[in-house]
Amino acid sequence: MAKVAMTVNGKAVALELEDRTLLVDALRDALGLTGTHVGCDSTQCGCCTVHLDGRSVKSCSMLAPQADGRAILTIEGLAGIEGPGSGDALHPVQQAFTECHALQCGFCTPGMIMAAAGLLAENPAPTEEEIVHALEGNLCRCTGYVNIVSAVQRAAELMRG
Amino acid sequence: MRKPVWPPLARERVHFVGQPVAAVIAESAAAAADAAELVQIEYRDLAPVTTLADALREGAPQLHAEAPGNLAFDFESGDAAAAEAAFAKAAHVSRLTLRSQRLVGNPMEPRACAASHDAGTAIYTIYTPTQGVNGMRGALSALTNVPRERLRIVAQDVGGSFGIRSPAYPEHAVVMAAAKRLGRPVKWVGTRSEVFLGDNQGRALELTGELALDATGRILALRWDHVANLGAYATPFGAWVGTRNLTVTMGGVYRIPVLYGRARCVYTNTAPVSAYRGAGRPDIAFAIERLIEYAAAEHGLDPIEFRRRNFVPAEAMPYKTANGTVYDSGDFAAVMDDALARAGHAGFAARRAEAAARGKLRGIGVAAYLEAAGAGAAPKDQVRGRFGADGFLTVWTLTQSGGQGHETTFAEIVASGLGVPIERVRIRASDPEADLVGSGVGGSRSLAGCGSACRVLADRIVEQARPFAAEALEAAPEDLEYARGAFTIKGTGRAIGLFALAERLAGPTPHPLDALGEGTFGATFPNGCHVAEVEIDPDTGATRIVRYTAVDDIGTVVSPALARGQVHGGVVQGAGQVFGEQAIYAPDSGQLLTASFADYPMPRAGIIERFDVHPHPVPTGTNVLGAKGVGESGCSGSLPALANAVLDALRPLGIATLDLPFTPARLWEAIAAARGRALSRRAHAPQV
Ligand code: FES
Ligand code: FES
Numbered sequence A: 001m002a003k004v005a006m007t008v009n010g011k012a013v014a015l016e017l018e019d020r021t022l023l024v025d026a027l028r029d030a031l032g033l034t035g036t037h038v039g040c041d042s043t044q045c046g047c048c049t050v051h052l053d054g055r056s057v058k059s060c061s062m063l064a065p066q067a068d069g070r071a072i073l074t075i076e077g078l079a080g081i082e083g084p085g086s087g088d089a090l091h092p093v094q095q096a097f098t099e100c101h102a103l104q105c106g107f108c109t110p111g112m113i114m115a116a117a118g119l120l121a122e123n124p125a126p127t128e129e130e131i132v133h134a135l136e137g138n139l140c141r142c143t144g145y146v147n148i149v150s151a152v153q154r155a156a157e158l159m160r161g
Numbered sequence B: 001m002r003k004p005v006w007p008p009l010a011r012e013r014v015h016f017v018g019q020p021v022a023a024v025i026a027e028s029a030a031a032a033a034d035a036a037e038l039v040q041i042e043y044r045d046l047a048p049v050t051t052l053a054d055a056l057r058e059g060a061p062q063l064h065a066e067a068p069g070n071l072a073f074d075f076e077s078g079d080a081a082a083a084e085a086a087f088a089k090a091a092h093v094s095r096l097t098l099r100s101q102r103l104v105g106n107p108m109e110p111r112a113c114a115a116s117h118d119a120g121t122a123i124y125t126i127y128t129p130t131q132g133v134n135g136m137r138g139a140l141s142a143l144t145n146v147p148r149e150r151l152r153i154v155a156q157d158v159g160g161s162f163g164i165r166s167p168a169y170p171e172h173a174v175v176m177a178a179a180k181r182l183g184r185p186v187k188w189v190g191t192r193s194e195v196f197l198g199d200n201q202g203r204a205l206e207l208t209g210e211l212a213l214d215a216t217g218r219i220l221a222l223r224w225d226h227v228a229n230l231g232a233y234a235t236p237f238g239a240w241v242g243t244r245n246l247t248v249t250m251g252g253v254y255r256i257p258v259l260y261g262r263a264r265c266v267y268t269n270t271a272p273v274s275a276y277r278g279a280g281r282p283d284i285a286f287a288i289e290r291l292i293e294y295a296a297a298e299h300g301l302d303p304i305e306f307r308r309r310n311f312v313p314a315e316a317m318p319y320k321t322a323n324g325t326v327y328d329s330g331d332f333a334a335v336m337d338d339a340l341a342r343a344g345h346a347g348f349a350a351r352r353a354e355a356a357a358r359g360k361l362r363g364i365g366v367a368a369y370l371e372a373a374g375a376g377a378a379p380k381d382q383v384r385g386r387f388g389a390d391g392f393l394t395v396w397t398l399t400q401s402g403g404q405g406h407e408t409t410f411a412e413i414v415a416s417g418l419g420v421p422i423e424r425v426r427i428r429a430s431d432p433e434a435d436l437v438g439s440g441v442g443g444s445r446s447l448a449g450c451g452s453a454c455r456v457l458a459d460r461i462v463e464q465a466r467p468f469a470a471e472a473l474e475a476a477p478e479d480l481e482y483a484r485g486a487f488t489i490k491g492t493g494r495a496i497g498l499f500a501l502a503e504r505l506a507g508p509t510p511h512p513l514d515a516l517g518e519g520t521f522g523a524t525f526p527n528g529c530h531v532a533e534v535e536i537d538p539d540t541g542a543t544r545i546v547r548y549t550a551v552d553d554i555g556t557v558v559s560p561a562l563a564r565g566q567v568h569g570g571v572v573q574g575a576g577q578v579f580g581e582q583a584i585y586a587p588d589s590g591q592l593l594t595a596s597f598a599d600y601p602m603p604r605a606g607i608i609e610r611f612d613v614h615p616h617p618v619p620t621g622t623n624v625l626g627a628k629g630v631g632e633s634g635c636s637g638s639l640p641a642l643a644n645a646v647l648d649a650l651r652p653l654g655i656a657t658l659d660l661p662f663t664p665a666r667l668w669e670a671i672a673a674a675r676g677r678a679l680s681r682r683a684h685a686p687q688v
Helices: A023-030 A091-101 A109-122 A128-134 A146-160 B029-038 B052-056 B082-089 B133-144 B170-182 B192-198 B237-243 B282-297 B303-310 B332-342 B344-357 B406-418 B446-473 B498-505 B560-579 B633-653 B664-684
Strands: A002-008 A011-015 A048-052 A055-058 A072-073 B071-078 B094-100 B113-116 B122-128 B152-154 B186-189 B205-213 B218-231 B258-267 B361-368 B381-388 B393-397 B425-429 B479-483 B486-489 B495-497 B515-517 B527-536 B543-553 B611-615
Touching: A002 B152, A011 A023, A011 B633, A048 B543, A055 A109, A055 B192, A072 B052, A091 A109, A091 A146, A109 A128, A109 A146, A128 A146, A128 B495, A146 B560, B029 B237, B052 B218, B052 B258, B071 B082, B071 B237, B082 B205, B082 B218, B094 B282, B094 B303, B094 B406, B122 B170, B133 B152, B133 B381, B192 B527, B218 B237, B237 B258, B258 B344, B282 B303, B282 B361, B282 B425, B282 B486, B282 B633, B303 B361, B303 B406, B332 B344, B332 B361, B332 B543, B332 B611, B344 B361, B344 B527, B361 B515, B361 B633, B381 B446, B393 B406, B393 B664, B406 B446, B446 B486, B446 B515, B486 B498, B527 B633, B543 B633, B560 B611, B560 B633, B633 B664
Parallel strands: A002 A072, B122 B152, B218 B258, B393 B425, B543 B611
Antiparallel strands: A002 A011, A048 A055, A048 A072, B071 B258, B094 B205, B113 B122, B113 B186, B205 B218, B361 B527, B381 B393, B381 B515, B479 B486, B486 B495, B527 B543
């Protein structure tokens, strides 16, 4: 068993887990944060994308003990981190996904949003090509991606204010 | 039909790789996976058959004693003798075999279920993603022999369905049996590997078409010979895909005096095939529009004029096809003209020349498709409206949204019918307690069927409320008019709002204003014209979809943004099939070789560089909304439009046909072979 102490969505958590526990399983099963989805078993779909110390990672491709001492942000913690205080306000990427009808079934959406937020944190004004490149590791079966790409552009606009 | 039994866990023989053979129930998924490692099974290898050709070969290994020759079904539609006569007098004949390769549906949410069993009432409660609780109840009851009344199905958010979330699966039965035996809830959540191996798959059809033309380029007859790979077992929809859905619109948008289709359904050692986005309709649309384009090229006809000459004219509506299908409405020529104009078709030659100067092969592909939608399995569609104490109207439906947006579209229909704010209406699917009649999601019919029932519900509620409003206003019912959510005494300002009235009447259940919306709504024929433009790099075989224009007659549009989203998704799913997706089974071992996202290329962001979607509605009279359906039309348009575009780009090299998918490797090889032929022709040309 491994002891894992990390910050998840701004709160310190301490868990005792089997060594082999994947980060995504720790988030979903031990912490009940089921907004992070599992869409594959070969690290290719991106449904499980979260932020690790501010960078987007696939939480199915690392072990929970590797997150010891690190800060994790999941879709549940995204709202309200932009702008002061209000936990109700959607994050600009969430807002843009809503405005642009960038989700249908929604299963890929948490991962898409975390990947997009990760991109915009590094590159506030990405070109369409850069957006497409950044979403290379995130699969969506419903939307044809058209509105997802528009939503990322819109989110960039919202974040620039 | 010869239909062998499909046991939830294989007995004696395993018929396909991925068929469940044993189940382990444990306290955690990790513990179950560990225990599954301990299961030892000794298999004796039998020779597999994976392809249609193998299965139909003389002396081929037989899958099921019930189905000699591995044949489940031999089906025909239309007039064989009339077709024979028409071909005999044809000036031109074109013949083409097309394969719509086997696909894995791959909704992003893997299949899952959780079941519990109440020993007191003998009722099972089953949580599972589905396309409608009624269908799932029937399918599970048939699979398990548990009476429908003892099955309570709960479905909430469904992470994509595409047809393959409608049947019951072996895992459902196993989980139910385990829950009963253990007296505890049991859950199974599939992995992506299990999706690849164990979900029903899609397409897997071979379609051979023959077109008979007179000397002026009029179509005299069209004849099809289809072979459908059912996989190892017949799913409830497998044979439907391979027979009815391929033949019902086998003449497409064309006026063809003679139609004939034969279809054989064949068992192989592969995952069972079921409905997948379009369920045979995109396949036949693809085959028709490839054959039209191929015939035009073969006989030197302009493909656009060839189409125009043979369209069913708008004046001929309603039009009964030679095999008895009635198209109620459509204006195919106007839709095509709209699409060609928006796609800049007239200016294509210049774009091709510009691309050629850069060393690229540019092609344009047109597809005028039509598909049958709307017909449901249930005799009618019902929805139930309930007024709650919380001041909302809740509408219960049977169609389970898997991302189509029923929650807002249906709410909009009810709210606008009642003239109340949309926020006051809530849509809920699949009330396990409601005894509603109707179909689930499938055949692009939710709007035409369930949406129409919602429209009817609004009228019913107003009529039901009228006497109560009259009483409240102390007026005669006929003196009231209803508008903008309120009853008003004509010529006065005295009014009562619908929700105010509902509040006054609150108390008894059912609430006096609770109502049923219902109706029987007929088949519809969504159609459209898609134009695709591609650019192939001959050095790598990679294709860019540089421009895509979709003009669709989906009838009346209720939610433009959602309809556009459906077209986007459908077109890109078609693009996935055209450019990469394929489930390949090794012929010697029956192993699925493309069993992960690493081996099975899903379409990714940016696959279409410029994408324009435009509705061109010609409302239908077969339902109260005038809607035709949009869920699957994207695939029906994009398979042929994209395939025609690629072959248009390759035609100058002498390539007239090529099997899907057009992966870079396949295109590169075809281009290299064509250039090699050209080179060797040049080398052997006589010296002058
Ligand atoms: S679940 Fe992590 S990439 Fe698919
Ligand atoms: S919205 Fe369904 S997978 Fe992306």
